[in-house]
Amino acid sequence: MNQANDAKDALASQLKETIKYLGATLGETIEAELGSDWLARIEQVRHDGRHSSRGEQQSTERLAHTISSLDNQSLLTIGRAFAQFLNLANIAEQEFNSKAQEDQSLSQYFTDLLNAQNQSAKKEDILRAIETLDIDMVLTAHPTEVTRRTLIHKHRALASQLQLLHNPNLTSVEQRKVKARIGDLIAQAWHTEEIRSVRPTPVDEARWGYSVIESSLWEAVPDFLRDLDDLLQTKFDSQLPLDAKPVQFSSWMGGDRDGNPFVTSSVTQEVLLRARRRAAKLFLQDLNELYVELSMNACNQSVRELVGDVKEPYRALLKPLVKKLEKTREGRVPYKQWLQSNDELLNPLILCYQSLLECGMQVIANGALLNTIRRAHAFGIHLLKLDIRQDSQRHADVFSELTRYLGLGDYNQWSEEDKQAFLLRELGSRRPLIPKNWTPSEEVKEVLDTCRVIAKHGRAGFGIYIISMASEPSDVLAVQLLLKESGVDWPMPVAPLFETLDDLNNSPDVMNALLSIDWYRGYINGRQYVMIGYSDSAKDAGSLAAGWAQYSSQEALVKIAEKQNITLTLFHGRGGTIGRGGLPAKAAIHSQPPGSLAGGFRVTEQGETIRYKFGMPQLAKRSLSLYASAVVEAITSPPPEPKQRWRELITQMAELGCENYRKTVRYDEEFVPYFRVATPEQELGKLPLGSRPAKRKPSGGIESLRAIPWIFAWAQTRLVLPSWLGVMRAIEAVNTEDNQADVQQMIEQWPFFASRLSMLDMVFKKADPAISEAYDKRLVPDKLAHFGKALREELTQSMQSLLSITGHEHMMEDDPLGRDSMNIRAGYLQPLHYLQIELLDRVRKAESAGQEGEDVQTLERAMMVAITGIAVGIRNTG
CATH class of the missing domain: 1.20.1440.90 (Phosphoenolpyruvate/pyruvate domain)
Incomplete structure (x- = not known):
């Protein structure tokens, strides 16, 4: 054990030295372009940033003064330098993780599982679970990936050079050659425009997804399968079949048209052909x-x-x-x-x-x-199976326009019973419903054209059809009729997406009603997909209420599937951040209800998390091994069903949490004005993050803001409000003297509840009330200052409450590597926050004065660099 710890300490020391070395190399690049005076200035800012992040007030004041005294072009240079520092730190850490986890092989995971004390699973059960593994990683580009593809390419090359540099057998000549290449790549990155000039198109996003497969997964998947085969042969006297497909990859890039007007039928067609x-x-x-x-x-x-x-x-x-x-x-x-x-x-x-x-x-x-x-x-000849996602109202609008044309009334005005009767009648009819001479509106034509693209390319190119904002059985039947009318002659799986709190709570009733329809039961042939939304439910009700609703709905759906003898595949629409359901893979899997993995495991992998998990072959192989072992462990040793007392307590907590959250976010009239001035929410709309608009409806308010910019805006100021607001107050209110023993039992014995607190632990390590206060002092008018102060007071109280209930002295006590990682980046993040505060003030004043020209463009570019740099440093954007 001591040897293992010594090895980890040596690697950790190597990581710090590597970051220091990369920073010094970047400094040489900057000095070569801008001179020694500029390098000295950046070094002073770095020094003050590091001490400021540790709470030293004098350094904080000097940092703020230095930044406020710079002209716009100098602010841009400072922003670029620290954004680059953080990129280099992330690359070094990625390579460190790859090296540190070399011993965490698939065989080791399963050896631990087989040898685990209190292991109730029999060897035969583990073998059966391995043989029936069905993991589907769905690559999405909502996107939260803020880094340009050209820079990602340079970063990958740099990571490869770091691997060579840390080879102990490298000769001095080879070492000089590697260091020269590292200097070359860092200089290339410094002299490359880091901000996209235009938003990527959906086709660009899809090409980025293909590049992840080409550069990493193409090698990682067969390597992982060899490990799995070796495991079966050595531990179980079995063998992986030649046609085994325990992991596969799907995509939303070019298929997710929910609120994205740029994903059209022609785009979907192009993405399929390019793939x-x-x-x-x-x-x-x-x-x-x-x-x-x-x-x-x-x-x-x-x-x-x-x-x-x-x-x-x-x-x-x-x-x-x-x-x-x-x-x-x-x-x-x-x-x-x-x-x-x-x-x-x-x-x-x-x-x-x-x-x-x-x-x-x-x-x-x-x-x-x-x-x-x-x-x-x-992968197959299509490389990825493409999912299609569309809002339920767009499908209903097709039938509304069609029924009015046919003189049957307005479908949108019909009752649910009448809609179902109409849809089932037409699904059973052999005659076409859509007249050849009908000329629909552009919006309706687009929906029909998408269905025709599906018909043209056939079953092998597609995953499932997802209906967002699904709330009734007719939402599912409508898609099946559209597919039939468009010539799709195979039963494409159609998955309702339950994402708001009400939809999650109503999902068992909807699925019960759907599965009671004989025609529908015949169509699905014993297999049903249901997607669980994490982002919008958390935005709607707060993270605690959303989490319990997600758990409860899954639990009920599993029981319905068992009763109906249906194989249910739950599709988890998680994001990378806590406010969007983000959790470490193993914790996420083990916090699911018992039986929820019986139909396989399907989950979204999005934006920057794709790069962190699958960006290098070694990391990708490890991620696949981690997912596989976690799924097998959860199937063979499922978490306990929550005791009735636990259910009562978590229900009380969830109700109070929702009430606390909505009291601030929905019902307080000062919330939206505060949000708009205290965060860079308005400025985010200018950042060419991805192909989707920041809002579902351009004219909509806070309710129409997508979950990603909603989370992104709060993360930028380190208040990270959506992930914790109202949660600990709700838990404290229920954790009375009479309930303390039960609550402690929930922490120790129920992975779902323990994972909630683990998520908060990570959130609170990333949160920083002092930085949030600095934003408010500069940007928030006096009449709203009390609002931010009250939020920070709740944040501080929540932090203390979590430490008290877990018995910890510090945040992330159980994850020292994760804590060290955040501490390393804290000093580089600090200057970017103060830079962003200065920039937000200048940008808003320039806009208010109606200023234009090159100076304002420099300000806006610096703003984008600061937003991007903070996102890279926090390592969660949306």
Whole structure:
């Protein structure tokens, strides 16, 4: 144990030295461009920032004074320097995590599981859970990824160089070469524009998703599957089937049109075609390698019959596939000449594999060829399965316009019973419902065109169709009728998304009603998907009430599925932040209700969290191992069902938490004015974060603000209000002397409740009342100053309350690595916060005075750099 701790301490020391080295290299780059005076100024700001973050008032005052005395261009330079410092710190930490967790192999996870004390799971149960693993990672680009793709590429290259630098066998010559390359990459990043000039399009976002697969997951997935196969062979005397697909990847990029007018049917079509071409490119690289390697002559009869009497049968067998992949990659031939199905890709590969086995060449069969077969099953010719998401009202509007055209009345005005009767009648009819000569509005045509794109590309290219703001069975039936009328001749899974507090609470009734419809039961063929929304529910009711509603609805849905003999797959729409349901993977999985993983595990991975979990092959492999072991453990050793007393107490807490939260956010007239001036919410609209607008409705108020900018704005000022507001006060109110023993039992024995407190622990480490107060002093008018003061008082009281209930002395006591990580970045974040305060004041004054011109543009660019830098430093944007 001491040796392991010594190794971790050595790595931690190496991390600090690496960050120091990278910072010094950046300093050299800045000095080369701007001179030694500028470097000295930046060093002074860095020094004051570090001491200010530790609470030294004199350093804080000097930091604020230095920044307020700078001109606009100098503010931009300071912002760029510290944003770059934080990027470099994150890269160093990512490489450190990759190295520190090398010993956390899949085999180690399962060895721990098998050896765990009080392990009730039998070995056969664990084996069965491994064999039925079904994990679907859905890559999304809401997006919260603030870093440009060109910089991400440089950051990946830099991480690779750090890995080389830390190789103990590196010669002095090789070390100089690596350091020169590191200096080159840091200089490239410094001289590259870090802020996008225009918003990325949905196609740009999809291309970013493809690059994650190409640069990381393409290697990580077969490596992970080899580990899983080795585990089965060594621990369970079993083997991973050739067609096993325990993990797969889906995407929302180019398919999520909920409130995003830029995701159109033509965009979806383009994204699907680009994915096909990128998949062809990647498989062609594999096939060209196999073409070189598979030069042997011996083959079985099946291969010989196909290729005839040739000296190199495997090359002859693969050559037509290579030609087909080349045509698909180029995309210059008619679509029908592209590779059309996964079978076209897999069949020649499997024939080669079986022949090699039969001819005694197992080592060759299980080399690069097996990797390609594994990739073909995991990614396929579509690379990613594309989900489609649309708001329920858009579907209803199609039928409203259509029924009025047909003289049947207005569908939107009908009762739920009448809607269901109409939809079921048309679903059972063989005649077309939509007249050929009908010319619908542009909005309706767009919905229909999307369904026709689905029909054109077929089952293999798509995941599921998600209906946001689903509240009635007719919302689901409407989509199924639209798909039928558009020529979709296969039962595409349709998932209602329950996201508001009311929708979550009503979800069992909706699903019970839906599953009681005979036609619907036949359509789903025993498999139902339901998506649970975390973002909007937390924004609606606060994190505690939302969390309990999510748990309760899942628990009820699991019981309904068991009663109806339906396989239920719950799809978790989590974000990276606490206010959007974010949790470490294992904690998130183990906090789910018992039985909720029986139908597989499907979860969104979004924005910057994709890069942190899957941005490097080693990290991606570890993330997949962590997910797999956590799912197996949760299935074989499920958390306990909450005791009735626990239910009573958490229900009281949730009700009080919702009341506390809404009293401030919904019902206090001063809240919105305070929010608008105390945070950079208005300025966020100018940041070209992603393709989606910040609001669902451009004319809407706070209620229409998306969950991401809502969370993002509060994180920028370190008040992180949505993640904690009202929670600890509710828990304190219930944690009376009579209830303390039960509450303590909930902490110790119920993962759901323990995870709530663990999330708050992380939130409170990121929160900083002093920084929030600094924003208020400069930006908030005197008549609203009391509002922020009251919020900070509750924040401080909540922090003390959490420490008291957990018995800890400090935040994140149980996660020293995470705590150290935040402490390292704190000193670099401090200057950016004071910079942002200064910039917000100047930008708003310039706008009020109607100023324009180059000086104002510099201010706005500096503002974007500060927002981006703080997001990078906190490592949670939305």
